[in-house]
Amino acid sequence: MSFASRLWKAVDKKNTPAMVGLDSRLDHLPEPFASRAQDGPVEAAAALVDYHRALIDILAEHIAVIKPQSAFFELLGPHGWQACGDAIAYAKDRGLIVLLDAKRGDIGSTSKAYAQALLGGGFEHAFPASDALTLNPYLGDDAAEPFLKIAKEQQAGLFFLVKTSNPGASLFQNHGSPPLAEIVAKQVHRWGEETRNDAGWSDIGAVVGATRPEELARFRKLMPHTPLLLPGFGFQGGTADGLSAAFDKKGHGALVNSSRGILWAYKREDLFHLATWEARTEAAVIEMKEQLASVTRVQQ
Amino acid sequence: MSFASRLWKAVDKKNTPAMVGLDSRLDHLPEPFASRAQDGPVEAAAALVDYHRALIDILAEHIAVIKPQSAFFELLGPHGWQACGDAIAYAKDRGLIVLLDAKRGDIGSTSKAYAQALLGGGFEHAFPASDALTLNPYLGDDAAEPFLKIAKEQQAGLFFLVKTSNPGASLFQNHGSPPLAEIVAKQVHRWGEETRNDAGWSDIGAVVGATRPEELARFRKLMPHTPLLLPGFGFQGGTADGLSAAFDKKGHGALVNSSRGILWAYKREDLFHLATWEARTEAAVIEMKEQLASVTRVQQ
Numbered sequence: 001m002s003f004a005s006r007l008w009k010a011v012d013k014k015n016t017p018a019m020v021g022l023d024s025r026l027d028h029l030p031e032p033f034a035s036r037a038q039d040g041p042v043e044a045a046a047a048l049v050d051y052h053r054a055l056i057d058i059l060a061e062h063i064a065v066i067k068p069q070s071a072f073f074e075l076l077g078p079h080g081w082q083a084c085g086d087a088i089a090y091a092k093d094r095g096l097i098v099l100l101d102a103k104r105g106d107i108g109s110t111s112k113a114y115a116q117a118l119l120g121g122g123f124e125h126a127f128p129a130s131d132a133l134t135l136n137p138y139l140g141d142d143a144a145e146p147f148l149k150i151a152k153e154q155q156a157g158l159f160f161l162v163k164t165s166n167p168g169a170s171l172f173q174n175h176g177s178p179p180l181a182e183i184v185a186k187q188v189h190r191w192g193e194e195t196r197n198d199a200g201w202s203d204i205g206a207v208v209g210a211t212r213p214e215e216l217a218r219f220r221k222l223m224p225h226t227p228l229l230l231p232g233f234g235f236q237g238g239t240a241d242g243l244s245a246a247f248d249k250k251g252h253g254a255l256v257n258s259s260r261g262i263l264w265a266y267k268r269e270d271l272f273h274l275a276t277w278e279a280r281t282e283a284a285v286i287e288m289k290e291q292l293a294s295v296t297r298v299q300q
Numbered sequence: 301m302s303f304a305s306r307l308w309k310a311v312d313k314k315n316t317p318a319m320v321g322l323d324s325r326l327d328h329l330p331e332p333f334a335s336r337a338q339d340g341p342v343e344a345a346a347a348l349v350d351y352h353r354a355l356i357d358i359l360a361e362h363i364a365v366i367k368p369q370s371a372f373f374e375l376l377g378p379h380g381w382q383a384c385g386d387a388i389a390y391a392k393d394r395g396l397i398v399l400l401d402a403k404r405g406d407i408g409s410t411s412k413a414y415a416q417a418l419l420g421g422g423f424e425h426a427f428p429a430s431d432a433l434t435l436n437p438y439l440g441d442d443a444a445e446p447f448l449k450i451a452k453e454q455q456a457g458l459f460f461l462v463k464t465s466n467p468g469a470s471l472f473q474n475h476g477s478p479p480l481a482e483i484v485a486k487q488v489h490r491w492g493e494e495t496r497n498d499a500g501w502s503d504i505g506a507v508v509g510a511t512r513p514e515e516l517a518r519f520r521k522l523m524p525h526t527p528l529l530l531p532g533f534g535f536q537g538g539t540a541d542g543l544s545a546a547f548d549k550k551g552h553g554a555l556v557n558s559s560r561g562i563l564w565a566y567k568r569e570d571l572f573h574l575a576t577w578e579a580r581t582e583a584a585v586i587e588m589k590e591q592l593a594s595v596t597r598v599q600q
Contacts, residue, residue, distance in 0.1 A: 023410065026423060041426035071406060071413035077385060077427030080417075081378040103406055105436060106371060107466040110323065113371035117380075123326060126341035127377030136405060138438045138461060140468030161438060166407040168440030175483055176476025183475055 003132060003157035004201035004227060008252045010064035010097050016289045017251065019065040019229075021101065021259030022055070022087060024048060024072050030266045030277035045079035052087040055263075058278055060094040062285045065255055067229075068130075070102040081127070089128040098130045099229070099255075103161065105136035105143060112146035119147075119156045132157030134207060134229070137184050141191075148191055148204070157203050157227065160188045162219065165209025165232035185222040192226055200225050201252065207231060213242030220245050220253075228254040233261060233288070240291045247295065258288055303432060303457035304501035304527055308552045310364035310397050316589045317551065319365040319529075321401065321559030322355070322387060324348060324372050330566045330577035345379035352387040355563075358578055360394040362585045365555055367529075368430075370402040381427070389428040398430045399529070399555075403461065405436035405443060412446035419447075419456045432457030434507060434529070437484050441491075448491055448504070457503050457527065460488045462519065465509025465532040485522040492526055500525050501552065507531060513542030520545050520553075528554040533561060533588070540591045547595065558588055 001009075011017055026037045026044055029051055036047035059066055073084035091098050104114045116122065121129045135147055137160045144160070151158050163173055163181040173181040185206060192202030205227035210216035220228070228246050233256050246254035265284030266277035274280045301309075311317055326337045326344055329351055336347040359366055368387055373380035391398050404414045416422065421429045435447055437460045444460070451458050463473055463481040473481040485506060492502030505527035510516035520528070528546050533556045546554035565584030566577035574580045 025413075040424045041422065044423055069406075069410060069413075071404075071410045071417065074417040075413050075423045075426065077417075077422050078378040078381040079426060080422075081381050085377060103436075104371075104403070106369075106403055107464065110369060110371045113325075113369075113375050117371065117374040117377075122341065122377050122380075123344055123375045124340050126375065126379060136403075136436045136438050138436050138472060139464050139466060140471035140473070142466050142468035143464075144468075164407060164439050164443075166439060166442050168442035168444075171440035171487070172438060172480060172484060173440070175480050180472060180475050180480060184472060187471070 001155065002195065002197045003151070003155055003203040004195075005197045005199075006131070006155075007065070007097060007157065007227060008199070008201065008250070010095075011252065014062060014064040016063055016292055017247070017254055017256050018063045018285070018288050018292055019067055019099070019255040019257045020059055020063060020262045020285070021257050022052060022066060022068040022072075022263075023259040024051065024263060026075075028264055041076045041079045045076045045083040048073075048076070048080070048083040049086045052083070053090050054278065055281065056087065056091045056094055056096065058282050059285065060091070060096055062282070062289060065097045065099055066091050067099045067101050067257055067259075069259070070100060085128050088130055092128065092131075097132070099132040099134070099157070099159065100130035101134045103134050103136050105139050107139060108142050108146055111143050112150070115147045115150035119154050120150050129154060130156070132159060132205070134159045134161065136161050137187070141187070144191060151203060152195065155203070157205055159205040159207050159227070159229045160184065162188060162206040163208050163210060163215075165211070169209065182222060185219055189223045189226055196225055199252075202226050205229055208246075213245060216242065217245035230254050230256045233258040240295045243295045256292055261288065301455065302495065302497045303451070303455055303503040304495075305497045305499075306431070306455075307365070307397060307457065307527060308499070308501065308550070310395075311552065314362060314364040316363055316592055317547070317554055317556050318363045318585070318588050318592055319367055319399070319555040319557045320359055320363060320562045320585065321557050322352060322366060322368040322372075322563075323559040324351065324563060326375075328564055341376045341379045345376045345383040348373075348376070348380070348383040349386045352383070353390050354578065355581065356387065356391045356394055356396065358582050359585065360391070360396055362582070362589060365397045365399055366391050367399045367401045367557055369559070370400060385428050388430055392428065392431075397432070399432040399434070399457070399459065400430035401434045403434050403436050405439050407439060408442050408446055411443050412450070415447045415450035419454050420450050429454060430456070432459060432505070434459045434461065436461050437487070441487070444491060451503060452495065455503070457505055459505040459507050459527070459529045460484065462488060462506040463508050463510060463515075465511070469509065482518075482522060485519055489523045489526055496525055499552075502526050505529055508546075513545060516542065517545035530554050530556045533558040540595045543595050556592055561588065
């Protein structure tokens with residue numbers, strides 16, 4: 001089954017486009033993981049393994065997709081990559097779709113190695129294959145080609161950065177007329193054309209950190225068949241309002257990410273009536289689902 | 301000592317701007333490493349460790365800088381990161397400057413994790429710090445900020461992609477007027493201004509895969525104080541002719557990279573009179589130095 005077909009099927013099953021990012025910072029873990037992580041990289045990686053397994057057990061009950069952020073694993077060197085692989089494999093076993101947020105991109109022969117490493121199982125199953133991967137488009141079409149090829153072979157997804165959610169995104173992404181981000185959007189649309197499934201959805205997605213509803217609508221128009229990854233729900237200032245342009249009437253079309261909004265929920269005073277970090281995390285996930293439900297209801 | 305000062309001192313000592321990229325593909329290793337690498341990721345990583353140590357012993361006699369390519373290590377998962385760390389630590393012990401080619405880039409809080417992971421030793425010395433790192437500029441200035449901060453703290457260098465050497469580079473990098481790559485070049489120049497050393501050189505570099513001498517001269521003019529990384533010498537079609545615009549009269553200003561031109565030299569029939577892969581590799585390095593010497597001689 002194509003990536004997009006698997007994705008929307010999983011989204012339907014959990015009845016939410018909510019995605020949680022595993023941007024797990026050692027100094028913001030709940031106890032006992034935070035204390036365990038202080039003893040060194042080996043102990044920190046072991047703490048991350050246990051934390052992520054417990055977290056994934058909660059997430060798998062409520063949402064369809066998780067997004068591990070490779071940078072926070074890379075901080076622990078080889079031990080971190082081991083912990084990252086464990087989280088990917090464990091989440092897949094629990095039926096979650098795993099979108100690895102690594103924002104890779106290089107010239108063709110090197111892109112091929114990255115694609116094989118992160119989507120193809122690496123050399124002789126050295127690393128669990130993710131279902132999808134984020135990419136940086138700066139190097140152009142021949143640099144994207146090996147990712148497109150291996151994604152097709154693996155029925156995996158790709159999410160190219162089009163417009164990012166950070167305040168400084170406009171510096172280069174708005175350069176020119178039409179702005180660069182729109183040129184990239186059109187190219188992502190083209191890259192995905194031949195992968196479209198029966199419902200019309202492509203396997204090649206885009207990261208769109210649109211800050212205004214009309215901007216999101218504009219990108220949706222430029223990429224009508226492209227799954228969108230909408231970052232920054234919660235902490236980066238995004239709200240459910242104004243996301244509806246990304247979705248069709250079935251509630252398909254986009255994933256909405258929250259990382260710190262969920263991972264740091266255990267610190268929320270308004271959730272202190274819940275005794276454990278697990279219960280507070282679950283409450284935050286359910287809350288996010290409810291907030292997003294209003295977006296898809298608008299469409300129906 | 302600032303990164304640029306260390307860099308040109310090392311270049312002076314070896315009397316060459318030649319840099320060798322460790323883009324080590326398992327199916328292109330010399331024997332016995334190629335055979336050893338076939339048995340699985342653990343064996344492949346061990347073969348890479350031994351190969352790179354032997355290679356670095358050769359390179360350290362002749363050149364100042366090596367550039368490990370993270371993608372080829374990532375293929376081996378955690379084992380590959382172990383091998384990458386070994387190569388970085390071993391090369392630094394041998395007095396080489398290590399520029400890790402990882403082309404990272406993300407929003408601010410994540411960029412901070414990457415910078416700490418790859419330039420700052422990771423969490424509790426989880427991974428050996430490289431002397432410099434390649435970065436993708438697409439996300440803008442706030443995304444670059446944590447890299448600039450940590451590079452300054454560590455007296456490390458950064459090399460932002462400005463214009464890449466692949467055929468498809470122009471798709472996005474030439475967008476707009478002036479073209480995006482020139483806008484990025486001006487920004488890289490600004491990012492580096494406050495790091496300039498006594499001779500005027502900045503610690504913030506740029507990757508410039510210029511295909512024509514006048515294009516290289518244009519980028520040098522836009523970034524007069526910026527160390528340039530010139531990729532693609534040899535296999536990607538670059539030659540020593542036309543590189544002189546990147547250098548000053550002392551032979552400072554740029555590093556010229558060859559990866560396959562050196563790593564695959566053991567297959568060259570015209571070097572078959574030399575019995576070992578080590579001897580052929582050394583001959584190719586000496587040949588590259590001679591070819592590049594003509595560039596810096598022009599300046600004197």
